Amino acid sequence: MCGIIGAVGLNNIQNILLQSLKSMEYRGYDSAGICIQGEQHLHTRKAKGKLINLEHLLEQSPLTGSLGIGHTRWATHGVPEVRNAHPHQTESIAIVHNGIIENHKQLRESLSAAGATFDSDTDSETIPWLWQQEYTKNNNPEIAFHNTLNQLQGAFAIAGIQANEHKLWFARRGSPLLLAKGEAGVFVASDALAVGTVASHVIYLQEGQWGWSDLEHIHIFNEDGSQAAIQWEPMPEMVAATEKGPYAHYMLKEIHEQPRVFLDILNAYAPDKQHIHFPQAAFIENDPLPSRIIMVACGTSYHAALTARYWLERYLKIPVEVDVASEFRYRDPVIGDNTWFITLSQSGETADTLEALRLFKQQTPQNKTLVFCNVASSSMVRESDGVIELYAGPEIGVASTKAYTAQLLALALFSLKLASNANAMPPEETTKHIQYLFDASQGVESLLNNTPIFDKLTPLFSQSHGALFLGRGPCYPLALEGALKLKEISYLHAEGYPAGEMKHGPIALIDENLPVIVLALRQYHLDKVISNLHEVQARGAKVILITDIPEKEYPTNVDTIIHIPEGDFFSAPLLASIPLQYLAYNVARFKGTDVDQPRNLAKSVTVE
Numbered sequence: 001m002c003g004i005i006g007a008v009g010l011n012n013i014q015n016i017l018l019q020s021l022k023s024m025e026y027r028g029y030d031s032a033g034i035c036i037q038g039e040q041h042l043h044t045r046k047a048k049g050k051l052i053n054l055e056h057l058l059e060q061s062p063l064t065g066s067l068g069i070g071h072t073r074w075a076t077h078g079v080p081e082v083r084n085a086h087p088h089q090t091e092s093i094a095i096v097h098n099g100i101i102e103n104h105k106q107l108r109e110s111l112s113a114a115g116a117t118f119d120s121d122t123d124s125e126t127i128p129w130l131w132q133q134e135y136t137k138n139n140n141p142e143i144a145f146h147n148t149l150n151q152l153q154g155a156f157a158i159a160g161i162q163a164n165e166h167k168l169w170f171a172r173r174g175s176p177l178l179l180a181k182g183e184a185g186v187f188v189a190s191d192a193l194a195v196g197t198v199a200s201h202v203i204y205l206q207e208g209q210w211g212w213s214d215l216e217h218i219h220i221f222n223e224d225g226s227q228a229a230i231q232w233e234p235m236p237e238m239v240a241a242t243e244k245g246p247y248a249h250y251m252l253k254e255i256h257e258q259p260r261v262f263l264d265i266l267n268a269y270a271p272d273k274q275h276i277h278f279p280q281a282a283f284i285e286n287d288p289l290p291s292r293i294i295m296v297a298c299g300t301s302y303h304a305a306l307t308a309r310y311w312l313e314r315y316l317k318i319p320v321e322v323d324v325a326s327e328f329r330y331r332d333p334v335i336g337d338n339t340w341f342i343t344l345s346q347s348g349e350t351a352d353t354l355e356a357l358r359l360f361k362q363q364t365p366q367n368k369t370l371v372f373c374n375v376a377s378s379s380m381v382r383e384s385d386g387v388i389e390l391y392a393g394p395e396i397g398v399a400s401t402k403a404y405t406a407q408l409l410a411l412a413l414f415s416l417k418l419a420s421n422a423n424a425m426p427p428e429e430t431t432k433h434i435q436y437l438f439d440a441s442q443g444v445e446s447l448l449n450n451t452p453i454f455d456k457l458t459p460l461f462s463q464s465h466g467a468l469f470l471g472r473g474p475c476y477p478l479a480l481e482g483a484l485k486l487k488e489i490s491y492l493h494a495e496g497y498p499a500g501e502m503k504h505g506p507i508a509l510i511d512e513n514l515p516v517i518v519l520a521l522r523q524y525h526l527d528k529v530i531s532n533l534h535e536v537q538a539r540g541a542k543v544i545l546i547t548d549i550p551e552k553e554y555p556t557n558v559d560t561i562i563h564i565p566e567g568d569f570f571s572a573p574l575l576a577s578i579p580l581q582y583l584a585y586n587v588a589r590f591k592g593t594d595v596d597q598p599r600n601l602a603k604s605v606t607v608e
C-alpha cells in the first residue's frame with residue numbers, strides 16, 4: 001500500500017531510488033515518482049501507471065544528486081494521475097507518504113487560508129505545506145519537523161527532503177518504515193526488500209519515531225521528542241529470494257516453492273516428527289488452555305483462520321471465533337478474560353488486523369496475543385506476546401499462495417500442539433498427523449510435477465460469467481479462497497459457498513456456462529458433498545471436481561476431475577489448495593491479465 005524510499009548517498013542516487021521502487025512495486029503500481037535535491041532546487045519526475053513509465057521518463061530527462069526520495073502509489077485520495085502521484089512538494093520541501101492523513105480537510109483549509117496552493121487531490125500534499133509553515137515559524141529544523149508531525153492525525157510513514165539542507169528526514173506512525181545503511185549511503189524504506197542490495201544493516205523504527213540523517217550523523221527521536229537509541233541489526237539475506245528465476249511470474253514461482261516451505265516449517269517446529277515446539281511463543285507451552293480463542297485477519301489470511309477453527313474446536317472443545325479484522329474492530333466486541341487472541345498476516349502490517357490487535361490489547365491487557373506471520377520484523381510480530389513465524393520467504397505476487405498454505409500448515413501444527421496439551425490426542429496419533437503433514441510436501445511436489453492436468457480446466461472459463469466454488473467443513477473456507485484467488489487475478493466474478501447452503505439461493509446462478517468447482521475430500525462429509533455435486537450436475541453446470549477419491553470408488557460421471565493425493569484431517573486442505581491456485585493462475589494467463597500486479601490491488605494493505 002504505497003512504497004516509500006529515501007536515500008542520502010555518496011554518489012548519484014537516481015538508480016538506487018528506481019531499483020528500490022522496483023522491489024516495492026508490489027505495494028502499489030498506479031503511479032510513481034522521485035525527487036532529487038539539485039544544487040539549488042528540488043527536481044521531480046512523476047509518471048502515471050507502472051514504474052516502467054517513470055523509468056522511460058528518467059531515460060529522457062535524468063536527475064542527478066545524492067539526496068532524494070521516491071514513491072510507488074496505491075491511490076487512496078485522488079485518482080491515479082500525475083498530479084496525484086508523489087512526491088508532493090512546495091518550492092523548497094518535498095515528501096513521500098504512505099498512510100492516510102485523516103485531518104487533511106481541516107489542514108487544507110487552514111493552510112489555504114495562509115497562502116498554500118494545492119495541486120493535487122491528495123491528503124498527503126498537506127504535509128509539505130504544513131512543514132513549510134512550521135519551518136518558517138521556527139529556526140530549529142528539528143522542532144519544525146516535530147511540530148508538523150504533532151499536527152497530523154492518522155497513519156503515516158514519511159520521508160522528506162528540503163532544497164537548502166542536505167538531510168533526509170523521516171517519521172513513522174502507524175505505517176511501516178525502516179532505516180538502513182550500507183557502503184552507498186543511508187536509506188529509509190517501507191520494506192527491507194527495497195534496500196536489500198545496497199544496505200548491510202537495518203533499524204526497524206518504532207511507532208512514533210522520527211528523525212533525520214546525513215552521511216555522518218543519524219538522529220532518531222521518540223514521539224515525545226526524546227532521543228532514541230541507535231541499534232543496528234544485520235540486514236537479512238533476501239536478494240535471491242526476490243528474483244523470479246525461470247518462472248514467468250512471481251505467483252508461479254511461489255506456487256512451486258510450497259513443498260520447500262512446508263519442509264522448512266515442519267523442520268522448524270516438529271523436527272523429530274513427534275513433538276511440536278514454538279520457541280517464540282512460550283505461553284503456548286506454559287499457560288493453561290484458554291476458555292476461548294478469537295482469530296482475526298483479512299482476505300486470504302482470514303480464510304486460513306476459518307479452516308483452523310474446524311481443527312481447534314474438534315479437539316479443544318472451546319469456542320473459536322473467527323472474524324474479519326475490519327468488522328471486529330468496529331463492532332464493540334465482547335472479549336472477557338481467559339481468551340487468546342490470534343492474528344494471521346502474511347505482511348504483519350495490514351492496518352485493520354494491526355488495529356484489531358491493538359484494540360484487543362488495550363481492552364484486555366491480561367490476555368495473551370499470538371501472531372502467525374511471514375515477516376519477522378513486522379509491527380504485528382513486535383506487538384504480540386507470541387509469534388509463529390511462517391518461513392515462506394518474501395511473497396511478491398499480490399495473490400497470496402505460499403503464505404496461505406504456510407499459514408494452514410502452521411495452524412495445523414498449532415492445533416495438534418493444543419490438542420496434545422489438552423490431552424485430547426494421544427502422542428502416537430499426533431505423530432501420525434505430523435507424518436501426514438510431511439507427506440503433504442511430497443504430495444504437493446507430485447502435483448506440481450504434473451501441471452498439464454490443470455490445463456484442461458482453463459477452456460471451461462472461456463465463456464463463463466463467473467464461477468462457484470463449493471465445499472463443506474474445512475473445504476468451505478478453501479472454496480472461499482479458491483474464489484478469491486480467481487477473482488483477484490482473472491477479474492471473473494466468483495463465489496465460495498458452503499455446499500450445503502447452495503440450495504438456499506446460489507443454485508439459481510447455475511446454467512450450462514457456469515463452472516462449479518466442487519471440493520470433495522474423504523475427510524470432510526464426502527457423501528453429502530457428492531449429493532450436492534449431483535444437484536449441481538442436474539442443473540447443467542460445468543462441474544470441476546477436485547477429489548482424493550478414485551472414480552471407481554465413487555463414480556460421479558464428472559468430465560473434469562482433478563485427482564489429488566489423499567491427506568488426513570489436517571493435511572487434506574494443503575493438497576487441495578494447489579489445483580485452486582493453478583486454476584486461478586491459468587485462467588488469468590488465458591485472459592491476459594497482469595498476474596503479479598492485478599488491477600486495483602496492492603500486496604500490503606496498510607490503510608483501513
Ligand code: AGP
Pocket residue numbers: 298299300301344345346347348349350353398399400401488602603604605
Ligand atoms: C491475498 O491473495 C490477498 N491479496 C489479500 O486478501 C491478503 O490476504 C490480505 O490483504 C491480508 O494480507 P496480510 O495477510 O498481509 O495481512
